[in-house]
Amino acid sequence: MLKVGIIGTGGISGAHLQGYGRFGRDCEVVALCDVQPERAHARRAEFGLDGARVHDDARAMLAAEDLDLVSIATPPATHRDLAVAALEAGVHVLVEKPMAPSLEDCDAMIAAAERAGRICSVVAQNRFRDDMATLKAALDSGLIGSVSHARVDSAWWRGRAYYDLDWRGTWASEGGGCTLNHAIHHLDLTLWLLGRPHAVTAVLTNAQHDNAEVEDLSVAVLAYERALATVTASVVHHGEEQGIVVQGERARVSQPWKVVADVAAPNGFGAPGGDPELVERLEALAAGLPALPHQGHTGQIGDVLAAVRDGRAPAIDAQDGRNAVELVTAIYASGIERRTVPLPIPPDDPYYRAGTLVERAPHYYEKTASVAGLPGEIRVGGAAADAR
Template structure:
């Protein structure tokens, strides 16, 4: 029975707790920690974890408990420090996205994992979704042909009060805006499906959130060998209609699911009816996808529990988390400096270092409201739409 600790008991911690509770024969949550006095104990009681010990300090938790795995679900600026402390204490780590605000911190986390022989995984729960797994399987099959163009829309919507929470909307504590903390999922999927680009250009804006220093909208173009991938990162899109649309030489596929395959006449114009045979082949491949036993956080947590038990690489490791941060960093560098950024970013690049964003990033607005907690439920995507 693996012993689990949770550091940070805010909103996203509930997804971790739910995930671990799906595997009662494999693990037990024995400790919770939050810097707000009494919060860890209150969350434990609310969620049926009466036997879990509560701490106000991660240092105290790591010193007192003999854990196999810890989930870190705290604000991004604390991820590196807490992850490194846990790894040095001999505990494997599953850290929430984003891995850390800088590549320098990501590399320190990776080094700590290697030096202490521990496992490090970064949350990328959208890889553990049947629709995204199906899309990747189709792209990997080669049926679409080489990718020409993709549109990746990380479209979210948040009201202005969202940034009233004390750590949000600041370069220092949140580490960035929607590009880092919302589109990180889609940027991870972009890396997973298409690999690493060779260059990035981007623009940043704050279009609708006056209580936030950081961007609420960015548009980036990622350059590959011959393909271009557009990524829109947003918390200003009503309806939160997210999508990945991929144009291959032979067919277009997308999530939400759609398949189109054009065929050319002798003059190069589209032939009526397209290529129904290729469409049928792609549809058959998609239909053959074996559904995942668990999706989202439970899917990744189940994989991580297996990795801890078997001492194998998790499906999403620290290097995967770093790749997503490298894309975010390139988007910020391109948008702030108004130039094309070549990848990979070297350690002597100023944007590799922690602190460069604090020095160079624009304050679109100054944060005037700062609250320790916000009322109301956390609603995202389909859960919000269901209430309309």
């Protein structure tokens, strides 16, 4: 029975607690920590964790408890220090996305995990979804041929008050805007589906949130050897219509699931009816995939628990988390410096370091409110499964 602690009991901690609750034979949540202990007590009562102890200091919790694994569900700027402290205490770590605001922070976390011989997994729960698994299988099958273009829409909508929460809306505390804290999901999926691009060109703006320093909209072009991908990151899109469309040599596949396969007439235009046989093969592939046993956070938590128990690497490790942060960093560097950014980003690049965004990023507006909490429940919108 693995003993689990939760650091940070705000909105997203509920997804972690629900996930651990599904594996009651394998683990027990024995400790909750929050700088506002009343929130931890509320979570304790909500989930019936009568035996769990509440702490208001993470290091004190790590010293007092005999833990095997902690979930870190705190603001991004705190992830490095908390993860390193847990790893140095010999505790495995599952840390919420984004892994950290800088590559320097990410590498410190990776080094701590290697020194300790412990797992550091970064939340990328959208890989544990049937629709994404279908898209991945279609691309891996090779049926669509070489990829020409991908359109990735990380479309969210957030009202002005969203950025009144104290840690949101500044480069120093949130680490960035929608590109880092919302589109990180779709950027991770882009890397999972297509691999790492060799260069990034991007633009940023704040279109609608005059109480936040950070961007609420970015558009990036990712350059591959013979393909391009466009990624829109937004919290200004009404309807939150998210999706991924991949155009291949022989067919297009997408999430939400759709298949189209055009063929050329003698004059080069599309022939009526396309390629129904290829469409049928792709539809049969999708229909034949087994459903995942667990979705979202629960799926990833189940994998991490099994990895700890079996002494293996998790499906999503710290390098995966770092790769997504590197792509975000390239988007920010490109948008701020107005240049194309090659990948990988080396340690001598200013944008590798913690603090460069705080020094160089524009303040689109100044933060005008800073409250410790916002009323009401978080709402999971669109097709994604997170509530940041």
